[in-house]
Amino acid sequence: MNEHVTLPAAPAAPAALGADDAAIRSNSRKVFIKTYGCQMNVYDSTRMGDALAGDGYVTTEDMGEADLILLNTCHIREKAADKVYSALGRLRDMKKARAAEGRELMIGVAGCVAQAEGEEILRRSPAVDVVIGPQTYHRLPQALKTARAGTRVVDTEYAVEDKFEHLPATSKAQIRSRGVTAFLTVQEGCDKFCTFCVVPYTRGSEVSRPVSQIIDEAKRLVDAGVREVTLLGQNVNAWAGEGPDGRNWSLGDLLYTLADIPGLARLRYTTSHPRDMDDKLIDAHRNLRSLMPYLHLPVQAGSDRILKAMNRRHTGAEYLRLIERIRAARPDIAMSGDFIVGFPGETDRDFEDTLKIVEEVNYASAFSFKYSTRPGTPGADLTDQVPEEVKTERLERLQTLLLKQQADFATSCVGKTIDLLLEKPGRMPGQVIGRSPWLQSVNVDAKTSQIGEIIRVRIIGTGPNSLFAEPAESLMGS
Numbered sequence: 210m211n212e213h214v215t216l217p218a219a220p221a222a223p224a225a226l227g228a229d230d231a232a233i234r235s236n237s238r239k240v241f242i243k244t245y246g247c248q249m250n251v252y253d254s255t256r257m258g259d260a261l262a263g264d265g266y267v268t269t270e271d272m273g274e275a276d277l278i279l280l281n282t283c284h285i286r287e288k289a290a291d292k293v294y295s296a297l298g299r300l301r302d303m304k305k306a307r308a309a310e311g312r313e314l315m316i317g318v319a320g321c322v323a324q325a326e327g328e329e330i331l332r333r334s335p336a337v338d339v340v341i342g343p344q345t346y347h348r349l350p351q352a353l354k355t356a357r358a359g360t361r362v363v364d365t366e367y368a369v370e371d372k373f374e375h376l377p378a379t380s381k382a383q384i385r386s387r388g389v390t391a392f393l394t395v396q397e398g399c400d401k402f403c404t405f406c407v408v409p410y411t412r413g414s415e416v417s418r419p420v421s422q423i424i425d426e427a428k429r430l431v432d433a434g435v436r437e438v439t440l441l442g443q444n445v446n447a448w449a450g451e452g453p454d455g456r457n458w459s460l461g462d463l464l465y466t467l468a469d470i471p472g473l474a475r476l477r478y479t480t481s482h483p484r485d486m487d488d489k490l491i492d493a494h495r496n497l498r499s500l501m502p503y504l505h506l507p508v509q510a511g512s513d514r515i516l517k518a519m520n521r522r523h524t525g526a527e528y529l530r531l532i533e534r535i536r537a538a539r540p541d542i543a544m545s546g547d548f549i550v551g552f553p554g555e556t557d558r559d560f561e562d563t564l565k566i567v568e569e570v571n572y573a574s575a576f577s578f579k580y581s582t583r584p585g586t587p588g589a590d591l592t593d594q595v596p597e598e599v600k601t602e603r604l605e606r607l608q609t610l611l612l613k614q615q616a617d618f619a620t621s622c623v624g625k626t627i628d629l630l631l632e633k634p635g636r637m638p639g640q641v642i643g644r645s646p647w648l649q650s651v652n653v654d655a656k657t658s659q660i661g662e663i664i665r666v667r668i669i670g671t672g673p674n675s676l677f678a679e680p681a682e683s684l685m686g687s
């Protein structure tokens with residue numbers, strides 16, 4: 210969830226382009242966007258690319274040829290935030306070398322570190338020209354103009370206007386270049402205030418995008434060849450809006466409507482909070498074939514005492530009952546979760562409760578982290594910090610268990626015939642990588658011209674991070 214992601218570059222200018230078009234590309238300013246953090250940041254990076262495209266920039270994958278380097282940053286744990294400052298140190302040297310050649314290099318910091326640290330970034334990193342927050346990046350072209358005129362900019366005031374109303378739509382060519390799956394942010398921000406978490410401070414309070422905006426964007430994606438859309442939100446299942454019928458809609462209603470878009474074969478959503486899993490959403494899992502049987506539903510810890518201290522506002526037993534209801538609606542659903550070990554005050558017995566809840570749920574995949582103290586959160590004021598070596602030991606035990614569950618889940622898939630969405634060329638010629646309904650990567654012999662198709666395959670084996678399959682047709686008559 211917190212991997213580095215580098216956005217794919219815009220497609221190279223096709224050979225058929227006229228000399229004028231090629232000239233536009235070579236004369237355009239180029240931006241390199243480095244994305245840290247969660248899927249929301251991946252989506253935001255694409256939309257910052259859109260804002261900059263409207264201003265004549267093309268995206269590049271080659272940092273060396275960039276006129277603008279934009280870091281889209283994450284503040285969730287201390288390590289994530291530290292990475293930004295070490296990257297900025299390296300960029301300062303690059304900017305100096307460029308200046309010596311008489312070439313411009315602008316540096317921008319966007320995302321959650323930008324929101325949390327603002328001016329502090331300019332103070333610590335003289336090479337930075339622009340600091341822009343997650344709610345203000347539609348103003349990026351203006352900020353760059355001001356910076357180019359000689360004034361460094363911090364623009365992190367929560368915008369009163371809806372940034373999505375001000376962003377140019379992603380072009381068809383851009384959507385195509387990004388493949389057959391896409392993210393679509395439907396909800397942002399968080400009002401839950403878990404005591405360990407910076408998100409309510411970096412992303413602001415919960416805001417839902419209106420139904421019509423979401424449907425238009427989904428249709429545009431499908432129109433450009435996207436087959437699978439993942440709806441995003443920090444609390445995606447807290448999404449709420451007014452439906453065209455005048456009723457108050459929840460995420461379940463929205464999913465029913467999106468499922469009716471012709472050509473939209475697969476729907477997913479992430480990340481959900483257990484308190485916002487309402488009946489309509491659980492029903493959607495029972496009734497919608499295109500809603501994939503995979504659910505990321507973090508619990509963080511198993512002990513009720515720690516859940517309370519974290520302000521999760523549910524117990525372990527309530528979480529387990531909820532999963533029972535979800536599994537009753539969709540028996541083949543694969544569960545995923547997030548865990549934190551070493552929250553202040555966590556005893557050995559509390560930690561045993563986390564292992565117990567993991568045993569009971571049996572996760573198909575999961576992410577687990579050592580608690581990291583975040584300035585400004587209530588957790589930072591707690592005195593009973595858990596020693597680092599205890600956190601390390603607990604994380605190892607938890608991860609051993611989670612990895613075993615993940616491997617067992619993968620093994621249980623062998624022999625099954627499934628629908629596979631072909632996504633991208635595989636490592637070996639003649640192979641294509643697809644996604645199973647349960648979000649696993651699957652290698653299969655297929656033609657790259659089939660990318661975007663959903664084919665029937667039989668799972669025949671497991672690898673370290675993926676599965677192997679053969680086309681189901683080849684089994685006919687055998």
Ligand code: SAH
Nearest residue numbers: 405406443480507547548549578579580581
């Ligand atoms: N909105 C989602 C989570 C967003 S943050 C939810 O409520 O579940 C993604 C994950 O990072 C969290 O689920 C949590 O496991 C982890 N995380 C957040 N703050 C953290 C911290 N201070 N230390 C360690 N892990 C943290």
Ligand code: SF4
Nearest residue numbers: 399401402403406408
């Ligand atoms: Fe953070 Fe909790 Fe909000 Fe998730 S629900 S983003 S963990 S405060």
Ligand code: F3S
Nearest residue numbers: 246247283284285321
């Ligand atoms: Fe990180 Fe911000 Fe996402 S803190 S996890 S990039 S919401």
